[in-house]
Structure formats: C-alpha cells, structure tokens
Amino acid sequence: MSHPRPAPTLLDLPYTLSTEAIAQFQTAGFIKLKEVFDASTIAHYRQAIVAKVEEFARQAPPLSERTTYGKAFLQLENLWRTSAVIEEFTRSRRLARLAAELMGCDRVRLYHDQALCKEAGGGLTPWHADQHYWPLATDRTVTAWVPLQAVPAEMGPLAFAAGSQRILSGRHLAISDESEREIGLTIKDCPVNETPFDVGEVSFHAGWTFHRAGANRTDRIRHVMTVIYHDGDATVAEPRSSFHVNDLANWMPGCVPGGLAASPLNPVLWDRSWA
Template identity: 60%
Template structure:
C-alpha cells in the first residue's frame, strides 16, 4: 500500500531566520511542515504498530519515572511499509540536513513516544548521551500526530543549552531532572514550552536539553520521531553502557572510526544526487 503524500516528498522552504534560530537556540519549531491529510493517512498505522510492538505492560503506578514518561517503540519502519514511507520522507530529511549545515543525513533510528493519559514527566536530558557518534551533527524531528496543547505535555527546550556541557553524563532519570533543572536555571537557559499546532514539528540537536510535562489530558499524546545524523559522521568509542547498547542495536556491524553504512542506517537525503531511500 502506498499513499505517500506530496508534503513528505516536496521541499519545505526553510528560511534563513529559522536556521539562525536553530543555530542560536539548539532547536526550532516549524509551522505547516505536514498537512492534516498526511497526518491522518499515517497516524493510524503508526499507532497500530505502537500497540502491536509495545513491551511495557505494567500499570503506570508500578513503573519508574522513565517508564511513566512514555511508551517507547523504535524502528517501526522495519515493521511497516507505510511507516517506512513516513520515516524515509525526503522533506523531513532535507530540513534536517539544512539545519545541520551538512550535505546529507542518514537514519540513526525512528522512535514513537506515546505519553499515556496520566503519564508522568519526561525528565530533563540530552539525547546524545546515548549515541556513540564522533560529532554533534545530529538532530531529531519531533512530529506530534495531533494538536498538542499544554495539558498534553508538549516537548520543551532549554534555549541555548546545546552549548552547556554540564549534565551530559546523565541518563534520563530522577537525577537528571533534579540536577539539570537546577543547573539550567542557574545558567539562565530559559525553558521554551509552547503548544504544537497540527502539522507543526520541531527539530532539536543531540546536545539540546529538553523535557516534557505530564499528560494531564484524557487521551494519549501520540508523537513520532526520526533521529538523523550527518551522512558522513563516524562512530566513536562508546563511553557508557547505553552507548554500547546503541552501537549493537542501531548501527549493528559498524566499526569505531568508520561511517555507519549499515542496512539500518540508510542515507535519506543528500544534496547532490537527491534523496536516497536505500
């Protein structure tokens, strides 16, 4: 089944102001990247795969802070041709490359993050703590699959915190929430927490600190993410157990010092030669 919508393939006009904002703040929110029809076409399949592949079955009250934050399902593209169309979107990948200032990007992995009704906070953290990669040219697109008002727990960012090195050794946890909430406030990195309109997405760097409030609404907050890395990035020596796990799981077969040219990490966009989808 193929229903690839035009706005997954066509170019998004990214203006210079948005790129400057991203460079200065480590994130940017972009309006109108996807239309309502595109989201309606892909959301049911993404949600179906989250339900099918989810392995978290404990009641919310019995989970730790991480488990209460969201249901997390990765590499959905490997389980559905329809989800693959979404994840491999040349439009989304090109925006990532243009924001990073690189010629192309390859896939690290996708990740559905569904915050259940009553789900707790997503503690302050930086994603790149988990990634054994040699540079900071990494970015995540965060795509809400519905309108996301404040009571749903939209993603919030500490503006400019991609240059803040304190806390980069902290996994997502109660400790990261406590230490980073204090550290970011002391260094005057203002939190930016605003609702997402339908079709609005955000991009944030791997070292940008971010968190999310609880979902106080009566419905799940459904979000699909794709993590991109510079197409020419190399693998670094893992610095912690989480990075060793990621190397095995998301870049299987890649060697330290080499570009991760594996079946799991196809190039999704390159400026010369156009989009490539493996």
C-alpha cells in the first residue's frame, strides 16, 4: 500500500533570500530576517525547548552566586540529542539552507545547537566572537539565533557590530568582563545594530562577528534556540586552547586535526544537490 507523502512543513520549505541580503551578510557579518517562521511553528517547538530549560533551571545556582558568564544565560547544548521534537527543529532545512546560502557553501553541517535563555534579571552577554572557542579550519561558520518569543530592547536582543568580522584584535578574548571592555573599545567605529526581534525573526551571525546582548530587565525569561553550522567540507584545526580541546571532544568526537569536521554529531543539514 502506498502512503501519501507528508506535506513539507515550514521547517523545511525554502526561504527566498535575495542577492542583496547575501551581500549584506557578507559585508556586515550578520543579518536579521523577518518571518522565517510563523507564530504557530515557534509556539510548537518552544514548548519542547522550554520544558528542557525549566528542568535545567531548577538546578542552577541563584543569579547572585554566578560569574558574569553564568548570569548571562542558561546554556543547554545539543538538545537535539535529547528530544525527537527538538531534533526536528535543529534539522530544519529552511534554516540550514539559509546558513549555506549566506556563507556561500555547497553544504553545511551541524556544529551543535544550544538554548541560550536569559533569565528575568539576568546580566548582559559580554562582547565576544564565537569562533574563539571553535577548532575549525574555516571562517565559514554561522549561528542562527531564533527567539522563542518577541525580544524587546529591555529583554536583551542580540546586538552586532557591523563589519567586525574583519577585525583581528579582541578575537583572543573569552566571554568576560574583560571582553566586554576591550572589544567594546575595538569595535567603537563599527555601527552597532541592537534592534528588537519579532516572533519568527531570525538572525544569522558569522563566527568572527563581535556580538553582545544587554541585560534582561523584564520579569520574563528570554528563551532563544540557536543552531550553529559550519561549511560541510571544513576540516578540524589544531587545537590551540583548552576550549578547542573541549569543543573537539564534545562536538566532533573522534575527529582529528586536518580531517573532515564530520563526526556522527555533525550531520549534513543541507546540501546544494537537495535544492
């Protein structure tokens, strides 16, 4: 008996990206796209992600006892490994295709996903560049930042220093009070985009783009899901820090410097031949 093919959901349908949008991403190192998802898709996956965050939050120490990094957000990594519903979200072809087209790659792999939820009263996320942490021998890396509710200015929307992916100084700084201070000086000539997010809006930022987020001054938690992608043909770089050693073990187990960054935890999420 044959079964009708299920209709593709918004998670997998292509989002039309103009050549201007791609050029804007390449120039600024980030882009914010409206209506990538609709409210009902966000509400569906929000439920599954929030359940994991609430479980995790019960064990977190009080905000007052945490470091600057710890006050910035609750961080839950590779949630796709813990829930079939969240796996559907992380494997979204719509998001992965956007990542590939923005970076100009033939295919992208998952580096890892993570929920980054800024609690009510949570602190700022200091200026930093994500690729500081990643032992990948490519600049073709990108994070999709997907708010699970609207993020007004007072809740800590992600903010980007336009063009800062080309600045080399400050890249060596991990997320800290020092990175907030030093990178803040480094990017002083870059226009900063710190606009609110609507429901369904998604930003993409390159691995070397400096970004931050303000504190959450509301009485509600800011729930955000992120998916990080790398060029599907990228290789592993020689680890140069303990962060790199840990990332290699956690997100690319079994991979070795010089080899493809393609462990079983790094499936291809979009390939040009699928278009």
